[in-house]
Each structure stands twice: as structure tokens, then as C-alpha cells.
Amino acid sequence: MNLQTQIPLKKLANNLIDYNSKILLLGSCFSENIGDKLNYFKFQSVQNPFGILFQPKAIENLITFAINEKKYVSEDLIFQNERWHCFDAHSSLSSSDKNELLNNLNAAVSSTxxxxxxATHIVITLGTSWVYRFIEKDTIVANCHKIPQKKFLKELLSVDEISESLEAVISLIKxxxxxxxxxFTVSPVRHLKDGFVENTQSKSHLIAGIHTIIEPRNNTHYFPSYEIMMDELREYRFYNEDMIHPNKTAINYIWEKFVTTWFSEESIATMKEVATIQKGISHRPFNKNSEQHKLFLKTLEIKKEMLQSKFLFLQF
Structure with a gap:
């Protein structure tokens, strides 16, 4: 008896992720979850230089600015609640020091x-089709930074607008x-502050927009994070207490599906070695001065050195 519906996934024949791959992750908070996993397993990865970005236009702007090497100046900033912010970036970059924010923004542009x-692979996680337009400058922002809502217009991007934005992203990168x-993937996090029906509208626009433009022969793909959460993990035991965000079990489950689909067999074997070392590092002994623990640490160092001899960039 099968008590679960399964999303059919097929491992790619080529262009798989391995320890020589360089991976860039952009988008919603779910990209942070995957990025944290990549960091744990010591892949060469960078996540969200501009902080979490939820919608397609924000990601398009970041990529456009990065490729054109935009130089941020004071006029690009706003001051709110005793901190300096930029409408293009998440509030995690905001600062009480204007120059610090400018330096961080320009460093993020250069690194992106x-x-x-x-990069050999870029993972773009879209969270919502809802955007906010700053009325004063008639521009769509990445983050409102708790500025009064009356200064913004809330809009729902159409499927055509999303596909056009993603086509621009692909063209710029290529x-x-x-x-x-x-x-491309769609975040399984539900944006219920927009409303239940409105969230469904939003996710459906994203999914339709993505599927308008992906073409595997052109190395553009879709990974069904949202569908796995909604269909395979359709019980509330897979959510955090807010009943909105996937919990650790759900994140691990979707991560394993991603690994099965996108990672080479050689890299999966190396991941097991890295995990053994990571668990050894986090081990807390009863007696750190015992001969047994000293032998354990020596063995752990040998394992590190053997792995680092194969992958020079690895740092524990």
C-alpha cells in the first residue's frame, strides 16, 4: 500500500553538481536553507549577496546592477528608524552608518x-508575485524596510511580466x-499575509511564468520544491510552529530530493566523508585529556588532510 504521492524526479545525465562546481544562490529564504546545506557539506557556494530577495523583479535588478557594475551613492539610500537602507537590498544589509551600507552594497555588486x-550553477528561488511600488519614484522595490505602507502601491505581477523578467535574467547571465x-524553483513558504487565495494566485503566476521560459537544452531547469512540500509533505507535522515555514525535517527531505536529482555520485560519496568530519568536530568528549580522545582528534585530522589534499579549497 502506497500512502504517499510522489513527485517524479529524474537525475540529469550531465551538468551535475560536484565539488568542483561553483554555485550561486539567489532568492527567497528557502535559498538560504539550501545554501546552509551546501555550506555544511563544504561546497563552493555563495548565497544572497543582497540578502533575501522574494520576487523576480528584485532578482532581475540585482543581476542587472551586478553585470553593469553599478556604483551605489548616497542618493540611492533612504533613512528610516535611525538606520540607512537601500530599496534594492534586504534589511540585513542596512546600517546606522551610511558609508558602511554603501561599502557593503558596492562589495556585493562586485562579488555578484x-x-x-x-558559477557553474545558479539556483534562483522565487517566493512571491506580489511586489511593492514606491510611489515617490515609481519603482518596484525589493524591500519596504518598514516604511509606511501608504507610500507604496501593492501589485501582482502577471505571468507575462514574470516570464519577461526571467527571460531578461537568463539573457543577462548567459x-x-x-x-x-x-x-529555478518556487519557495514552499506560503505568504499568508497576502491572503490565502492571493498566495495561491501568487505561486501559480510564478510557476506558470517559469515554465514559459525554461528549456533544458539551454541549461535552464525547474526543481519542484513547492510541489514536493505541497504534495509529498502535505501534513502539518512538516511545518514550524507558525504553520507556514517548512521545519527541519521538511528541509532535509527536500534537500535529499535535490541531491538525488542534481548531484553526481562522486560528490554524494564525498558529502558522506565531510559529514563524518563535521560530526567529529561538533563532538563533545567526557574527558578531553583522555588518550582515547587524543587518538580520536588525530584520526579526525588525518581525515581532514586526506580530503583537503583532493579539494584544496576545503576549510573546516
């Missing part, structure tokens, strides 16, 4: 430019890195 040119693999 470099990563886009060198112009500087023609061999890159672009993986």
Missing part, C-alpha cells in the same frame, strides 16, 4: 559580478557565462 562569471546551468 564575479560569481555570475565563474551573455557573460554561456555554459552556466540555471535552476
Amino acid at each position: 559580478n564575479k560569481e555570475l562569471k565563474e 551573455n557573460i557565462n554561456s555554459s552556466i546551468n540555471i535552476i
Whole structure:
């Protein structure tokens, strides 16, 4: 008896992720979950230089600015609640020091430019189709930074607007890195502050927009994070207490599906070795001065050195 519906997933024949891959992750908070996993297993990955970005236009703007090497100046900033902010970036970059924010923004532009040119894979996680337009400048913002809502217009991006934005993203990236693999996914986090029906509208626009433009022969792909959460993990025991965000079990489950689909067998074997070392590092002995623990640490160092001899970039 089968008590669960399964999303059919097929492992790719080529362009798989391994320990020589360079991975850039952009988008909603779910990209942070996957990015944390990649960091744990010591892959060469960078996540969200501009902080969490929820909607397609924000990601398009970041990539455009990065490729054009935009230089942020004071006029690009706003001051609110005793902190400086930028409408293009998440509030995690905001600062009480204007110059610190400018330096961080310009450093993020430079690092994103470099990563886009060198990456073998980019994972773009879209969270919502709802956007906010700053009335004063008639521009769509990435983050409102708790500025009064009356200063914004809330809009729902159409399927056509999303597909046009994503086509621009693909074109921009491919112009500087023609061999890159672009993986789109939709965040399983439900944006219920928009409303239940409105969230469904939003996610459906994202999914339809993505499927209008992906073409595996052009190294553009879709990974069904949202569908796995909604269909395979359709019980509330897979959610955090807010009943909105996937819990650790759900994140691990979707991560395992992602690994099965996108990672080479050699990299999966190496991940097991890395996990053994990571668990050894976090081990807390009863007696750190015992001969047994000293032997354990020596064995752990040997394992580290053996792995680092194969992958020079690995740091524990």
C-alpha cells in the first residue's frame, strides 16, 4: 500500500553538481536553507549577496546592477528608524552608518559580478508575485524596510511580466557565462499575509511564468520544491510552529530530493566523508585529556588532510 504521492524526479545525465562546481544562490529564504546545506557539506557556494530577495523583479535588478557594475551613492539610500537602507537590498544589509551600507552594497555588486562569471550553477528561488511600488519614484522595490505602507502601491505581477523578467535574467547571465546551468524553483513558504487565495494566485503566476521560459537544452531547469512540500509533505507535522515555514525535517527531505536529482555520485560519496568530519568536530568528549580522545582528534585530522589534499579549497 502506497500512502504517499510522489513527485517524479529524474537525475540529469550531465551538468551535475560536484565539488568542483561553483554555485550561486539567489532568492527567497528557502535559498538560504539550501545554501546552509551546501555550506555544511563544504561546497563552493555563495548565497544572497543582497540578502533575501522574494520576487523576480528584485532578482532581475540585482543581476542587472551586478553585470553593469553599478556604483551605489548616497542618493540611492533612504533613512528610516535611525538606520540607512537601500530599496534594492534586504534589511540585513542596512546600517546606522551610511558609508558602511554603501561599502557593503558596492562589495556585493562586485562579488555578484564575479560569481555570475565563474558559477557553474545558479539556483534562483522565487517566493512571491506580489511586489511593492514606491510611489515617490515609481519603482518596484525589493524591500519596504518598514516604511509606511501608504507610500507604496501593492501589485501582482502577471505571468507575462514574470516570464519577461526571467527571460531578461537568463539573457543577462548567459551573455557573460554561456555554459552556466540555471535552476529555478518556487519557495514552499506560503505568504499568508497576502491572503490565502492571493498566495495561491501568487505561486501559480510564478510557476506558470517559469515554465514559459525554461528549456533544458539551454541549461535552464525547474526543481519542484513547492510541489514536493505541497504534495509529498502535505501534513502539518512538516511545518514550524507558525504553520507556514517548512521545519527541519521538511528541509532535509527536500534537500535529499535535490541531491538525488542534481548531484553526481562522486560528490554524494564525498558529502558522506565531510559529514563524518563535521560530526567529529561538533563532538563533545567526557574527558578531553583522555588518550582515547587524543587518538580520536588525530584520526579526525588525518581525515581532514586526506580530503583537503583532493579539494584544496576545503576549510573546516
